[in-house]
Amino acid sequence: MRIGVLGPVVVWRGGDAMPVGGVRERYVLAVLLLNADRVTPAERLIGALWVKPPRSARAQLHNLVSRLRGKVGDGVIVTRPTGYQLTTRAVEVDLVEFRALAERGRRAAEVGEHAVAEEAFGAAVALWRGPALADVDEEHAGVIRAALHEERLAAQEGRLAARLALGRYDEVLAEVVPLVVEHPYRERLYETRMVALVAVGRQAEALEVYREAYRKLDDDLGVTPGAALRELEQRILRGEVPALRRVVPVVVPRQLPPEMVALAGRGKSHAEIVAALRADGPGVAVLVGPGGVGKTALAVAVAHHVVERFPDGQLFATLRGSHRDRIDPHVVVGRFLRALGVDGAAVPEDPEERVALYRSTLADRAVLVVLDDVATEAQVRPLLPGGSSCATVVTSRHQLGALVGAARWTVPALAAEDSLELLSRVAGAERIAAEPEAAGGIAALCGNLPLAISVAAGRLAVHPTWRVADFRDRLAEERRRLDELSLGDLDVRAVIATSYRLLDPPARLLLRRLGLSATPEWPAWVAGALVGGDVDRPLETLADVHLVEVLGRDRVGQERYRLHGLVHDFAAERAADEEPPEERDAALGRVLSGWLGRAGVADERLGHGLQGAVGLGLPLAPDDVAGPIAAAPREWFEVELGALSACVEQAVRLGLAEVAGGLALRMVGFLALRTYDVERERILRAAVASTRAHGVDRQSVRLLLSLFGLAAQRARFEELPALAAEGLAVARKLGDAHGIVGALGNAGWAAQGVGRLAEAARWYEEAVDACDAGTPTALARWMALSLARTRHEAGFSAQAVPVVERLLADPDEVARNRAQLLVLGADVLLAVGRDGEAERWLTEAAGLLGDLGDELGSARVGHDLARVWLHRGEWDRAAERLDRVLRAHEEFGVRDEVARTLGTVGELELRRGGPAADALRRSLAIWREVGARLDVARTLARLAFADPDGAAAHRRECAGILDELGLDDRALRLPSDLHRARMPPG
DSSP states (O other), X not given: OEEEOSSSOEEEETTEEEOOOSHHHHHHHHHHHHXXXXXXXXXXXXXXXXSSOOTTHHHHHHHHHHHHHHHXXXXXXXXXXXXXXXXXXXXXXXXXHHHHHHHHHHHHHHTTOHHHHHHHHHHHHXXXXXXXXXXXXXHHHHHHHHHHHHHHHHHHHHHHHHHHHTTOHHHHHHXXXXXXXXXXXXXHHHHHHHHHHHHTTOHHHHHHHHHHHHHHHHHHHSOOOOHHHHHHHHHHHTTOOOSSOOOOOSOOOBOOOOOOTTOOSOHHHHHXXXXXXXXXXXXXXXXXOOTTSSHXXXXXXXXXXXXXXXXXXXXXXXXXXXXXXXXOHHHHHHHHHHHTTOOGGGSOSSHHHHHHHHHHHXXXXXXXXXXXXXXXXXXXXXXXXXXXXXXXXXXXXSOOTTSTTOEEEEOXXXXXXXXXXXXXXXXXXXHHHHSHHHXXXXXXXXXXXXXXXXXXXXXXXXXXXXXXXXXXXXXXXXXGHHHHSEETTEEHHHHHHHHHHTSOHHHHHHHHHHTTSSSSEEEHHHHHHHHTSOOHHHHHHHHHTTSSEEEEEOTTSOEEEEOOHHHHHHHHHHHHHHSOHHHHHHHHHHHHHHHHHHHHXXXXXXXXXXXXXXXXXXXXXXXXXXXXXXXXXXXXXXXXXXXXXXXXXXXXXXXXXXXXXXXXXXXXXHHHHTTOHHHHHHHHHHHHHHHHHHTOHHHHHHHHHHHHHHHHHTTOGGXXXXXXXXXXXXXXXXXXXXXHHHHHHHHHHHHHHTTOHHHHHXXXXXXXXXXXXXXXXXXXXXHHHHHHHHHHHTTOHHHHHHHHHHHHHSOOOOHHHHHHHHHXXXXXXXXXXXXHXXXXXXXXXXXXXXXXXXXXXXXXXXXXXXXXXXXXTOHHHHHHHHHHHHHHHHHHTOHHHHHHHHHHHHHHHHHTTOOOHHHHHHHHHHHHHXXXXXXXXXXXXXHHHHOGGGHHHHHHHHHHHHHHHTOOGGGGOOOTTSOOOOOOOO
C-alpha cells in the first residue's frame, strides 16, 4: 500500500491507483498524512471542513474516516480519544520518503559530500507528480500546499547548490531559469544563476541577471536586493570568480550559548522567526511568554539557524528582567563594544556616547543581537543596532508593547505529542514508548511546560531504575509536585517565584487567591469573587507577565482567563502559607456560591423537564447573570462544564456536601440533554457519597432519584432496586411527599425494566395514590403514564390509549416532558394500528428534542419513526434510518437502545426475507447481559422465525420466561403480519 500527496491525492494498491473519494476525503487523508504517526484532533478537522459545523459534524467525520479506512486498509487510520492517527508502519507515503531524501541531501551537503547530496535531492524532487494536493480545492488545501511547495523549492535549491559544487554549470543554468520565472522574488535563485554564469565565463550576463532582479524587486515590491546579492554583484564587477563567498572580519563575536538539543514542538514559530530574521532590513523579533516556556531555547535555536545571515558575529546578553537586580543596558553596551574589537580604553563613560559608538561600529556589519530575559522597553532600546543589516531577538515575560514595529511571537506551552517527544529525547525513546500512558500523564501534570518536562525527563534520565508510572504518581500528588520538579539549577518553583516577587501587593493577592479556584481556567467574575472587589488592574498585571493567560471572550460573551497548572500549584502554596484560613474560606465560599447561583439560573431556563432540582433553594443570583447565562443557558453550561465539575469535586473534598449536591443537581439536566453520561455519573456518585457521609438527607433524596434515572437509562437493572429502596427510605424518613412519589415511581421502573410488570403496576398505583394537589404536574403525569405503560407492555395497548390522549390534551410548558409523552404515545398508537397518528406525534417530538439539543432523545425518535415505516412496508426508508440510529446509539454507548435497534433491524429483515438472525442474536446477547427478561423473551420469539433450526428451543425458552414473569404471549408484541405461533406450555 502506498499513498501520495505530492500531486493528486491517490492510493496505490498493488501498483494500481484507486480513487480516494470526494474533496473532503482527500483533504482529511492529506491532513492525516502530514501529521503522520501523531494524533490529529477531530475538532481541528471539523473546523476545517465546515465554517459552521452542524450538530452531526462529528458523526459525519466518523463516517468519512470509515470510508477512508475502506480505501487504505485496516490498521492504517486509528481512532484515538481525541481524534485520528495515521500510522506509517504498514504503508508507504511519498511525502515521508521525500522528506527523508531531502534530509539526507542536507546532511551530505553539510559535510561536503556533494555527489551524494545531488543524488538525494534529485530523487526527492523526482517524487513530485505535480502541485501538492492537486485535486483538493484552494479553500481546504491552500496553506498546506504552500508549505509543501516551499519544501520542494528548498530541495531544488539544494540540488542546484550541489551541482554548482560539482562544476555541473550547464545543468544548473538549464534548471534555474524556469525556477526564477516561477519564483521571481527568490534572491537565492538569482544568486545561483549569477555564480553559474560567471563560472562559464559569462560575466556580462551575470550582471544583467542582477539588474533584472533589481528591477523586479523594485517595481513589484518597492525593495532593493539583499546584502548577499549586492555583494555578489560587486565581486563580479571586481573580476572575482565567486565560487564561495567568504567574509572574514577582524573581530567576529560568537557569543551564542550552545543550542538546546532537546528543542521540540517549535517548528512553525522557529520557521517564521528564521524567515523574519533572514529578510532584508532592520528587524526586531520579540518572543514573549511565561517563565519556563522555552523562550530562550527557541531564541538560541533560531539564532544558530541564521548565523550565515549574520557573518559579522552574534552578540548575546541576559538582562535579568525577571529578577530584582536587573542589568543596566549601558553596561551591556560596553561589553558588546569590547566584543566587537573596540579597545576597552576607547569605550565612552557617557551612556549616550557609548550607544552612539555601538551603533556606529555596527553600521556596516551584519550582526545578530540576542537579548534574553528583558524587563522593559527601556532595557532594549540602547541595545538595538542602527544598521539595516543587523537584527535583534528579544525574550521577555512582559509584552513590551511599546516596541512599535517589532514582530512578536507568544511562545505557548507544548502540544501533548511534542511534550512526549521532548521526554523521549531526554529520558530515552524506548523507555517512554514502553509506558506511553504514564509518559502522557507526566506531560499533562507538567502542563506541557518545556522547563518542567525537561526537569522531569532529566530526573528519569538520572534514575534509570525508576518506572515512568511511579514518577507520574509522585507528580500527581499536588502538594509535592513542585518539589519533584527540581533538578540541579533547574527549578520550576524558583522560576515562577521570580515573577511573583516582582508583583505589586494587589497582583500577588489575586494570584494567591486564584490558587484556591478549582479549575485553572475561569471567567473574569471568579477573580472578582476571590478578592471581593475590582480586579481589572491586577489581572492586567498578571497577564502582562504571563502568569495569567488572556483567552478572550467565550461563546456567551464572558472574558476568560487561564492559569497554567504549575502556576496554579505555586499560587495554592502561597495561599496556604500567606493567607489566614478564615480569609481563604470566605473567598472560596464567595466563588462556590457564585457558581451555584449561575448554574441555578441556567438550569431553570433549559426546559429539560427533570425533577431533581425543582424547588431547590439558591444563593442570590448575581447581577450579571441576567445577560449571557439567561439568554444562552445551554451554551453557558457547555462552556463551564469543566469548571462546574471541578467545583463539585472540590466541594466534596472540603466536606461541603450541600454545595456539592446543589451543583450536581443543577448540572444533571444539561448533562442528560447532551448525553454526557460519564460526567453525569461521576458527579452524581461523588455528591451522593458526600451527602450520605454528612447526613444531608434532603439532597440525598434528590440525588438518588437522579442517579436512579441515569442507571435506568444505562440499563443497569441490577442496581435499580437498591437505589429506589434507599431513596424511598430517606424520603419517608423526611416526610418528603414529592420524593416519596418519585421513589415509588423508581421502584416501579426497576420492576418494569426486568419484566415484572404486575409488580411495577403495584408500585405505580401506590405512586399515583400518593400524588396530591401539591405534587408537581409533570411528576403526577409521569406516574399516570407509567402505570398505563405497564398495560401497554403487557400487550393491552388499547387500555393505555385514553390515558395517553388525556395527558397530551393537557397543557404542558416543558417541551421535553411533552416530547417524552409523544414518543410513548406513538408507541401505543403503533401497537393498535394507528400508524399515521403515531408518525405525526413522533415528528412533533423530533422537533421539540432537536430544539433542545437532546441528541439521545432524537436518536430514539429516529428509531421509532423507522418502526412506523417498517409497519407500512417502507423498508428501504426504515433501513436507512435504522443504520444511522444504530451508529448513534453505539457512539453514545447506550446498551439497551443498541439492543432495541438491533431487534428492529432483525424484524425488518424478517419482513423482507433478508438475513435477520445475526442482528437478533446480537440484540439477544445484550438483553441477556443487562438482565432484561421480557426483552429476552421478545427477541427469542422473533429469532424463532429467523432461525428455523433453533426455533423450538427459542420458543421453549421464551415460554419459560413468560411463565416466570406471569405474562402471556400478548406481552411479546409480535407484529400482526408475522405468523403468530402458539407458545408451547412451559
